[in-house]
Amino acid sequence: MDSQVSPTPFIAEQYTNDKKTHVLLAAATINLRNMAEALCRNKNISVRILVTEPAGKFLAGQSLERPVLGTLLQIDGVDAIYQDEDEWSPSWTRGGPVLHIELRKWAHILLVAPMSANTMAKIANGIADNLLLSVIRAWDTTGAVDMGFKTQKPMIFAALDMDPCTYRHPVTEKQLKVLRDQWGWSESNPEGWNLAYGDVVAGSAGNMMDWRDIVNVVQNYVAGSEKS
Template identity: 70%
Template sequence: MESQSPTPLVAEQHMHDKKIHILLAAATSKLYNIAEALCQNKNIAIRILISEPAEKHFLGQSPEQPDYESLLQLDGVDAIYRDEDEWTPPWTRGGPVLHIELRKWAHILLVAPMSANTLAKMTKGIADNLLLSVIRAWDTTGMVDMGFKTQKPMIFAALAMDTCMSRHPVTEKQLKVLRDEWGCSESNPEGWVTVLSPSEKGMASGDIHAEGMMEWRDIVAVVLEYVAGLSKP
């Protein structure tokens, strides 16, 4: 499928549009539902990140498979980006770098769900796709991207993995990084990450005890709470 993204994105051109910018990365059949629900708020603008594994994950497997063309018809969805858009057209010296422009553009990053692979890579600082590059480039200090008075949040809907993967010792170590070191809490007011707890339910693998993503309506409700709490200077 050809990219649907405009070229190039220059974040500065959107800084005064009076909208809350949500960068949405999702590998779920509920992608359309999440985007449509968020677009009901006319003060929200959305850009969607779709990695190659995410695009193939549900291909032909579910009648709820997102129709990416239909996503672009939603009033509020500005663009869809894929990994190859980082270098298409070829970057020229002095030109905008997509993952940096997306970082600057976004006020909220929502990843739904956060896979075991993404969890492992981002806590190690690996940036080998567009989403991970945005995460790696995020303004974690809240002092560089000055679009808001408050720090820009990342929201991760955890975890899309089976029970053995979620209970593996390395998973708890990685989650500890997110919750204790990066997480926003009373004990860590400088944090920027919120991890939404998973639910036990059947998954595509057939494991009925798997850790599945939080119900999509609840995820939307959390995001809208953040939207309501953000204010531009």
């Protein structure tokens, strides 16, 4: 699958004063188009889409619900689509911008919909072997690095996408303990989590919540930010 980004290196600083809320959307769901279109109805929102290799295979253009990725750039407000290979393309030179750092700097909100068991396990163990995980690993969890933000920038993980047995597996609980104790996660109820610096929301145990509810979480955050 071809890259959908410009050959010109992405520099977050160029968008500092665009007066928009920047949403980095990482999704492996058939409702990716619906979510992107709904978010972009707010003309104060700018969206960049990040697609991992497994998500790219899932979103293979097999139906209208699984669009060819390039068609998402036709949505007004979707500014770019990134895949793992874009981390080093165009060829990186010493001293040049690193994509996952620039995306971290650019984003006001990171939305992952959904978060798989594999992604959760890698986060808990500090693994950063794809573009999404590199962004998460480099996230400013203290709020002390990325200046210009009134609060720590939220990561919103919309549901743990796994079957009930995987969800209830002792390894899952062990990884959640790491995330609670070391990342500042706190359980709000058996079906969802909250982060000290944002929100993690879920549907029924291990299932993807409705895409409209995911969009509402982001829209509510944006509305609150605009009022502050």
